Amino acid sequence: METALTAETQLLNDVEALRARHPNTQELYREVCAVMFFRYGLTPTANRLYQLVRKGSMSAPAEALAKFWSQLRERSRVTIEGPDLPESLRTGAGELLSALWKQAQDAAAASLAVLREEAEARVAAAARAEEEAAARAAALAAELEAGRAALAAARDEVTALRHQLGASEALNTRLRERADEARKELNEQHAWFKTVERDHAAALDKLRTQLQSERDAAEARQRQAMQDIERLQRALDAGREAAEAATERHRAELRESLSQAAALHQRIGALEGSAAAAAAARDGAFSELAGARRELAAARAEAAAATGRAAALETALRHAAERAEPARPRKRAPAD
Incomplete structure (x- = not known):
């Protein structure tokens, strides 16, 4: 090997x-x-x-x-x-x-x-x-033609994009200039705002101090008003108690007057009964009848006087209640 x-x-x-x-x-x-x-x-x-x-x-x-x-x-x-x-x-x-x-x-x-x-x-x-190469060559030729068309379109697009880029650069330059101007104006406004803010802060401190003074004064006035209200409430309570006492006293007097008037009415009834009883013996008792009539007239006068006193007491009681409670609705005095 x-x-x-x-x-x-x-x-x-x-x-x-x-x-x-x-x-x-x-x-x-x-x-x-x-x-x-x-x-x-x-x-x-x-x-x-x-x-x-x-x-x-x-x-x-x-x-x-x-x-x-x-x-x-x-x-x-x-x-x-x-x-x-x-x-x-x-x-x-x-x-x-x-x-x-x-x-x-x-x-x-x-x-x-x-x-x-x-x-x-x-x-x-x-x-x-060779056939495959021819087919590939035809395909490549078609692709080449398409590529050429695409290249022409791309070149046109590039030209358009270059024009757009130039316009964009010019616009960008103008925008940059405007941005610089806006930034300068913003800085000026910021400085003005700082000045206004300081003035506003000073005015706000002054207003806050004034408001605190007014609040203190209002609180003092409120305390004084509360004290006045408490004093008036005590006076009102005392007046109400006095009015209630006077009302009770007047009611007692009224009850006593009404009791006296009732007794007088009973006496008048009794006298009238006696007068009726004595009418049978009128002939023999004219002198006694005259005396009875005189007593009856006196009793009636005394009853009328008692009734007048009761009405006067009731009026005085109503006036006292109105002075004691002006905001409350009037109440009718209970009848005894």
Whole structure:
């Protein structure tokens, strides 16, 4: 295995050396054929030659191989036909060269068939690749045309955007100037606001002090009013108590007067009964009747006077109640 690898490596090195000495493709293939056949004892084939050289088209190694065998046959025939060689050697060499020639032709035919199949496959693949490339080229052309249209539109848009950018920059400059002016005006207004704020704070402190003074004065007046209200309430309570006492006293006097009037009415009834009783004896008791009449008149006068006193007491009681409670509704004195 190592020997085979070494021979293969040496063959590759020899091919590289021949590649440097023979730039012509046909000469390079013929020299490689000679090295393989005479130095390494290998039968060269078109496929093997193309694998080693990798130069030219697929028909180049087959053509070089055919020329190599033709030159080899001609040289061998001349050598074999030399007059100095024995008959047996010429015969053996002729047979050997004939066998080698037949093997070489068979190998060349096989290699040529393989190369033809590979060439046909590669041609078909190349045709398919060409069709695919044409389709891709058409698609790329369409894409290119679309890209060109998009590029033109993009250029127009860029031009419009540049105009807009210029207008925006001019507008931005104007806005920046306005912003500077507004900032300056804002600073001035801020300074004015600070001044107004200080004045307002001073006025507010003055107003707060004045309001506190007025609040203190109002609280003092409120305390004084509360004291006055308490004093008036006490006076009102005392007046109410006095009025209630006077009312009670007047009521007692009224009850006493009414009691006296009732007693007088009873007495008058009794006197009238007596007068009725005495009417039967009127003839005999005129003097007594006259006295009774005088007593009756006196009793009636006394009853009228008691009734007048009761009415006067009731009026005085009503007036006292009105003076004691002016806001309350008037109450009727209870009848005893």
